[in-house]
Amino acid sequence: MNERKPAAERIAVRCVDSDVHPVPKSGVLAQYIPEPWRSKYFLPRKIGEQIYYDAPDYAHAYAMRVDTFPPDGEFAGSDPDLMFKQLIMEAGADIAILEPAAYPARFPEVNHAINVALNEWQANHWLDSHNNWHERWRGSICVAIESPHDAAREIERWAGHPYMAQILIKAEPRPAWGDPKYNPIWEAATKHNLTVSCHLSRSHHEELPIPPVGFPSYNHDFMVTYSLLAVNQVMSLIFDGVFDRYPTLRIVLVEHAFNWILPLMWRMDAIYEARKSWVDIKRKPSEYVKEHIKFTTQPLDYPEDKTELMRAFEWMECEKILLYSSDYPHWTFDDPRWLVKHLPEHAREAVMFRNGIETYHLPETVPVLEGQTRVF
Template structure:
C-alpha cells in the first residue's frame, strides 16, 4: 500500500519543500447537501420557497455539455465537477503537482444581504466538514476560505471571528459586486476583523444578481464576453477606492488578493494613479504613491493569463509590473480555463519563478514552507 492509497488517512512524517501554491481551486457541494447547513429562517423562507432553475449565463466552449468544466473532473457518481475531494486530490496534487491548494467555494448569492450571509454561513460549515476534516484533508494540502457576504459587513465580521482560529482556514473570501466601493467606511469592520487576525482578504469574481451585476459607466453589456472584460474594470475601481479612500492607511497590514480579475491592466493603472498623485498631491490625504500601495498590499492571480501573440511582450510586461511582487499562481481547477502549473511555470521570468509559484502564496496566506511527502506526487520544479 502506498502513502497515497485511498485508505491511508494519516499524513507521513517526512516533509518536502513547498514549490507550488495554487491560489484558486473551486470545491462544490454535492446535490442537496448545502441546504441543510443554511440557518433558519433563511433556509425555509428564502432558499426553499421557490424552485431554482438554470441561472448561469455563460457562453464558454462546450457549456451545454460540460458546464464550462474540465470534462474529466466530473466524478463517476454523476455529481458535479469539483465535488469529489479524492478526485481533486489525485488530479491537482498528485498529477499536476500543486503542494497547497486554496479552496474557494463560490457560495450562492442572494438579492438580500441577510440571505447572502446565511449562504456564507452554510458554505463555511460545509467546507469544514467535507473538505477540511481529518478524513479528506489527511494529506494537509487543502486550505479553506472563510466565505463572507461583504454586503452585510456586521455579519461578515462575526463570521470572521467565528472561523479565525481554524487551523486550515487561510483567507477571507468576498465578492466585488456589492455597492458602494470598498473605500466606504461601512466596510471598516470587515477590514478590522481581517487585520486583527492577520488573515488575507481575497476577492473572487462573481456573477452578481439583478442590480449587483457589474455595470460599466455606459450601462449593462450585451454579451457574456463583455461581462468577462467588465470584471477587470470592476477590480480597477476597487483598487482605486482602497487606495484613494485611505483603506490601507487606516489598516496598514491589510492584504488583498484579486482572483480571476486578470492583472495586465494594473500596470497602466499604476502609471495613471501615480500621475494624478504627482499633480494633485496637496489635495490627497494618502501618504504614499499609489503604486507603492499596490505592490505592498495587493496581489493578483495568474489565471486568466492574457498574453499577445508575441510572448516576449508578455515577459516585458512581467518585468515592468514587477510580477515577483504582485502575482500568485492559480489554476482555476476544475474549470475549462484550468492552467496546469507545469505549463505556467515555463512562461515566467526565471528570477520570478519561485516568488510567483510558491513564495508569494506562502507569505500571503501564512502557509508552511514544507508539506508531508506523498509517494508518487508530481513535482512542478
C-alpha cells in the first residue's frame, strides 16, 4: 500500500459526528472471531438476513443511502475511502465516532466473541495508519454487557489504544443497568476515563423492548418503543445510585431520540421532591442527567411549528446534553450543515463539536484536508 501522511498544518475541530456505522467487507470479520465460536456458531449459518426492519426502501437499499454502496459491490459503510469522501470531505465532519453493529446471539459467550472480533477488525481495517492517516476515525470498544466480566477484560485490553474513544454496549439485555451485576463495566470505564455509549439494537423477537401491552408489530412502532427502553435505563442509573457509586461515569444514548428527556426530568424531580426521605440518591434526578448523560441528535424529531422545538431545546438546556450525530450511511442521515440550522444559535458550537471533544477526550485540532467542507 502507498503510504499516506497527514498534513503538518492543523485546523480546529468544528464538527464531531457521534454516530457513524462502519461495516466489515464480506468474509473479513470471521477471521477475528475466536474459536470455538467461529466454527461452532458463525460459519455454519448465513449472517445478516435476520434483521427486524421494514424501513422505506429496505428491499432495495437495506435502509441505506443508495450512494453509500461502494462500486466493488460490498455493503454500505464498508469502504473507508468512500466514507471519508462523503462524510469528512463533502459533509464536513472533522472527527467521526465509529459504532459497528452485529446481529446479537442468544448466548453471552457468543456475543462476547463477536465483540472481540469487531474490536480487532476496527483496529486493523479502520484505525490503522493506512485508513486513519487523516486522524478522523475514532473507534468503539465493543463489549457484551450481558457478560460483564468478559466486557471488563475487553475494556482493559483496548483502553490504551490511541484511537479507541468509547465503550459501546446494548440496552436490551435484562436486568436494567442499575443492577450491581454491571459494576465491572462501570468500574473499568471510570478507571480508564472512557465514555460508555449505548446504540439501539435489533435482537431476536423475544428480546426486543416490550411495551406494557406486548411486542410491537412494525418498525415504526418499534422505533418509538426504543425511547421507552432508554427511559427505563436512565431511571435505573439514577434511582439505583449508579452515578453516586461512579461519580465520573459518562453515558451517551445514541439514536434513542431525546425530546422525551424533558418531561422525564420533570417527573423524576417531582417524585424525588415528594419522597426525598425515602430515596437514597444525593441530588435531584435532573442534575444527574445534565452532568452524566448525553443524547445524540439523530433522530431529530420536531413538530410542524419549529418554534416549539426551540422552546424545548431551551427548557432542556440542550447545550449541556446533546451531541451531533449523522447516522451515516443510513437513509436517515442528518447532514451537519442541515442540522446546525435547527439548533438555537447559542447552543450550536456546544452541540456540534464542544460536547463531543469533552465527552470523548478528542483533540481540538486535526490535520488540514485541502478542499474539505467546513460546517462553521
